[in-house]
Amino acid sequence: MNTKITSFLLVLVSSFTLLAFSSGNPQQKEKPQEKNKEKTTPAKDSKEAKETKEIKDNKDKTKSATTPKTDTVAVKEIPVVKETDTLQIDPNSKLKVYKKNAHASYYHHKFNGRRTASGKRFDNNKYTAAHKKLPFGTLVKVTNEANGKSVIVEITDRGPFSKVRDIDLTKRAFMDIASNKNSGVVIVKIEVVEAPK
Template identity: 75%
Template sequence: MKRSLTIFFLLAIIGLVSSQISSTARQKASAQKVLMQKDSIKKSKILAQIQEKKIDSLVGTLAVFKPYKKEAHASYYADKFNGRRTTSGVKFYNNKYTAAHKKLPFGTKVRVTNERNGKWVIVEINDRGPFVKSREIDLSKRAYMDITSNKGSGGMTVTIEIMEK
């Protein structure tokens, strides 16, 4: 009788210990799921940014570009213009792929290539300018920083090509 009670108590203790171990394991597993969910949110934001850049690149590879001007001087908008209206009527944002040109029609897609390093970006003309004789095109800060080889410089020599429709 004493043996059966001892065995019963031992089994009960083993059951309690194993349930505590399994609950600890469940807590660890749920903590890992939470970490994975947070990590996947960060990854999805990063993937969205990469996909945004790929969309611009995809347009460039599928489109046909007609040469417009070689050895043109390009600069970028000052930060003070961020949020202001452009000549076309839309708001200017320095983090978008837009540009200002003196003569090209609004809505024209243009590929701007840095002649020094070969990097290029596709921008949409939505403003007039630059109002300096030596400059041909003003890029948004994001577009400029994507193709420049020297982040501290204010200008560079580029090739401008117009996307044919």
């Protein structure tokens, strides 16, 4: 019985030994391959990284060359406001003083797009005004008495509905003559433009 067990154990050990020598140690075989991978991979990766970076740089260069910058496009599209954007009158026209030391204010932006008393749509970027008595379509020169700046506006609406104020200008017209852009009222001289005969 002991001999059978012994011979069985010997056969078993010898078969394991043969198996180990024929196939080799799997851990030992994988390590050299891993070492080779470690040696080649960084160099390969750095080469691929350089190529990828070069391709990306070339794309960026061509993109910047063909696509205009949005800043430039936006600046070109913004209309430039000039001094001549105010209403123009005939040089032969006469000015008749309507009122001095008048109080001028400006419309709130909430009125933008609403119909005025004359039927025209209100636009805070145009040169129009509201007056209690002057007929619609009358051209009026409004001069800031403190700094001498003036604008020509057309009466298109009724108002202002305050005893203290005499004329309501569009915000654009008001800002053109105001010394202090934060103020809401300016003391002005109102002159009616009379067409030449």
